[in-house]
Amino acid sequence: MMVLITYDVSVTTSLGRKRLRQVAKQCQNFGQRVQNSVFECLVDPTQFVELKHRLESIVDPETDSLRYYNLGANWKRRVEHYGAKETYDPEGILIVDANP
Amino acid sequence: MMVLITYDVSVTTSLGRKRLRQVAKQCQNFGQRVQNSVFECLVDPTQFVELKHRLESIVDPETDSLRYYNLGANWKRRVEHYGAKETYDPEGILIVDANP
Numbered sequence: 001m002m003v004l005i006t007y008d009v010s011v012t013t014s015l016g017r018k019r020l021r022q023v024a025k026q027c028q029n030f031g032q033r034v035q036n037s038v039f040e041c042l043v044d045p046t047q048f049v050e051l052k053h054r055l056e057s058i059v060d061p062e063t064d065s066l067r068y069y070n071l072g073a074n075w076k077r078r079v080e081h082y083g084a085k086e087t088y089d090p091e092g093i094l095i096v097d098a099n100p
Numbered sequence: 101m102m103v104l105i106t107y108d109v110s111v112t113t114s115l116g117r118k119r120l121r122q123v124a125k126q127c128q129n130f131g132q133r134v135q136n137s138v139f140e141c142l143v144d145p146t147q148f149v150e151l152k153h154r155l156e157s158i159v160d161p162e163t164d165s166l167r168y169y170n171l172g173a174n175w176k177r178r179v180e181h182y183g184a185k186e187t188y189d190p191e192g193i194l195i196v197d198a199n200p
Binding site: 004006007008010034035036037038052055056059060061062063064065066067068069070071072077078079080081082083084085 | 106107160169
């Protein structure tokens with residue numbers, strides 16, 4: 001399933017900026033960045049649980065916000081893009097992580 | 101239908117910062133801000149066309165990015181939130197704009 005993840009992390013402190021980098025890094029492990037704070041992650045339900053667990057252990061729930069949108073299997077017809085950065089097909093590429 | 105709108109607007113220039121404000125203002129006319137650059141808009145198809153037209157006349161497609169995610173009618177089961185800012189029910193409130 002395709003899960004869209006959006007986040008706001010408070011970056012008024014150096015700890016906040018560290019959290020922001022950590023959140024982005026975890027999302028990158030599971031999906032594709034499509035905007036600064038927006039990732040599209042093609043995951044199975046187990047991976048989704050794992051990703052949520054990781055993200056929620058990083059953020060400060062008092063100041064930071066995470067939102068997950070389950071776009072389901074027919075997600076392609078739900079997405080439209082305009083402007084900079086091309087859309088991509090995450091099912092059409094193979095990402096190999098040499099340092100898992 | 102519920103449409104999620106996410107945007108990245110390049111703010112390296114004063115014109116960019118103006119575009120960012122204008123994009124946010126148009127989104128506010130149609131929906132609810134849930135994160136800095138993320139709006140959830142409960143619109144009918146005609147309103148969606150109108151909103152897209154307005155946003156795409158504001159942004160610079162060379163530097164800015166707009167993404168639309170149509171979450172459909174059963175959108176509530178697709179959304180999860182963690183952390184700061186409460187979720188809300190856009191179908192449960194009535195917003196009256198005294199200065200339309």
